[in-house]
Amino acid sequence: MSAANTPIAPTGAMAMSGPPYPVRRWLVLVICCLSVGATGINLTIVNVALPSISADLHASLSSLQWTVSVYSLVMACLLILSGSMADRFGRKRIFQLGLTIFALGSLLCSLAPGVGWLITFVGVQAVGGSMLNPVAMSIIVSVFPDRGERARAIGVWGSVIGVTMAAGPVLGGLLVSDINWRSVFWISVPIGVAAFVLARRFVPESKSARARTFDPYGQALIIVLFVSVIATTIEGPRRGWTDPWIIALIVLAGAALIGILLVEPRRPEPLIDLRFFRSPPFSGANLISLMMTAGLGGFLFLNTLYLQDIRGCSPLRAGVMVIPMAAGQAVAATASGRLVAARRNRLALALGGALLAAGAFLLVALTAHTAIACLLVAYAVFGLGAGMVSPPVSHTAVAGLPLDQVGVAGALAASARQFGSAIGVAVAGSIVANSHSGFIQSSHAAWVVIGGCGLAVLALGIISTGSWARDVAARNGRRLTDRADDRSEYRPA
Missing domain, CATH: 1.20.1250.20 (MFS general substrate transporter like domains)
Incomplete structure (x- = not known):
């Protein structure tokens, strides 16, 4: 975009x-x-x-x-x-x-x-x-x-x-x-x-006054990479990691990643401009987006199966029970927006990551008879974390980038969010699908992984918003602007 x-x-x-x-x-x-x-x-x-x-x-x-x-x-x-x-x-x-x-x-x-x-x-x-x-x-x-x-x-x-x-x-x-x-x-x-x-x-x-040219190589490579990673994550535990199809998918994913690293820098207008990732805020924001949505996607997937298949809740009751999570998102998003307006992105991201981790870790000891009150508290805490993280991510992603690159950077961040959701469902589902200990026991490991996503958000939020990160982003932004000005001299108006 x-x-x-x-x-x-x-x-x-x-x-x-x-x-x-x-x-x-x-x-x-x-x-x-x-x-x-x-x-x-x-x-x-x-x-x-x-x-x-x-x-x-x-x-x-x-x-x-x-x-x-x-x-x-x-x-x-x-x-x-x-x-x-x-x-x-x-x-x-x-x-x-x-x-x-x-x-x-x-x-x-x-x-x-x-x-x-x-x-x-x-x-x-x-x-x-x-x-x-x-x-x-x-x-x-x-x-x-x-x-x-x-x-x-x-x-x-x-x-x-x-x-x-x-x-x-x-x-x-x-x-x-x-x-x-x-x-x-x-x-x-x-x-x-x-x-x-x-x-x-x-x-x-x-x-657009000047639309970006189509990059068929980058588009094909990103599709191959994303599809092969998701397919490996979902099918690997079921088929076995030594299955020829799974090995082929892993090799394909690696080849696609290498292709992106080799081909995209040589394209005049690449689908993925790898120079953006030299900016710590941009790289951090993309990883934060991926981790946050991976945790959220895995959380929703596991919780739905738990409430309806294990607790025997009707679909309506299962939907009503996650209202605390939705309410937590709404409340935290408003508060986080004010923190972002006050230039306190680091606080919003760190607090959000801590709440995501806390909400998931509250469910590590989940049983078929866990008190409803405990579930609702965990849902609310997790929702507060998700709501707190969302507003500062986009703001952090474009920090230090030239204004004419903000749209592309935003699209990359949006892609990271969507891929994170897909990988979260794939990982969480694979953990519980291929365990012989039953859903409840195997879900404990899945909740730990989801909690780990929250801790990753916390760490990345602190690292990507410091003075060092801002200085590197500013220098990278000046280089991007200079390169764009140099190329424009040879471009027809």
Whole structure:
């Protein structure tokens, strides 16, 4: 996603008959919020339906892992490409295409005759989803040229993600209990259709002044790397680490990583600009994003199976029980936002990592009869940690980078979040799926791993926000600016 966003003045598309320009801008924000709401709710609503999907489609635990992981995996692979396509071909056009594919994928998921088809259709859904979040952000930036209004608009847009993710488990539990698991996919269809119709009428078309060129080598390598890592993590424990297919996947992942390190620095406009990773705040923020979402993804996956399969909770009750986690996220996100505004990123990240670790470690001694009060406390603490970490991550990622590189850096951070979610589900699920000691005993190790993710967030938050890290980031930012200026001399206007 290029950062070279072309501001939209109150002329052209925005000057068409209809609401006044200021009102029209906020209508565009509402439309963007609808899109991110659909993708946000999809991240959590499906988890509640997993036991029902398993029973109805006779799905194995590894199949459930793929059902959840494939969404984040596809999103991680395509986010940067989708943002680049929007900059080149038009943000409104790609946004509407994303809404169409997302709604169609959701409908197909609800009609899936088997778990293999369901995994495939979730992948289709994710292709559309990859065109929504980064493109919606670009649309908001282009429609709100004033920095203050833009900040408020992005704040509203970002809060919708948290609200819809929090509402997902409760709404999913209600739908699964009253109808069936297929109904959790229905909700995205009318939202997608409504957003498409409104976007056609009110969203102005915009393009980047100079869109990034397509990097087919980088795109292919990142897909091979991400898919092979996730496939190895999910299938390795089941097939055995000496299985020829698993060995081939490990070799493929290594080859893809080496390919990225060798090929991308030689591309004029690489999909992944490795020079960004010379900035400690950027590298730290990406690792923090990966660890935080890995912990959150594993937490939600394990907790759903525990509440419904072990405790015998109905889908609705299971959804209601995680409300403390959602409430903790909302409260902590607000407090963290104030810390970020006061330039206290380190405190927000360190506190968030500590709370994530504490929430997970509270569940290490989990039994089939653990007191409900203990569960709710653990959920609330973990939610506080997740909410505390989210706001400062994006701010830390772009610290010291040139303004014209912020969009690409943000897209890379978003990819890290999605990949983290996929790897968290894969790792946590693999730990409990291939143990002979039963779910409860094997889950203890999984909770330790999730707690370890929180400790990693704590350590990385401290390391990546110190004065040394800021100084290195500033020097790297100046080098990036100088290199960009040098290249622009040979580029046609």
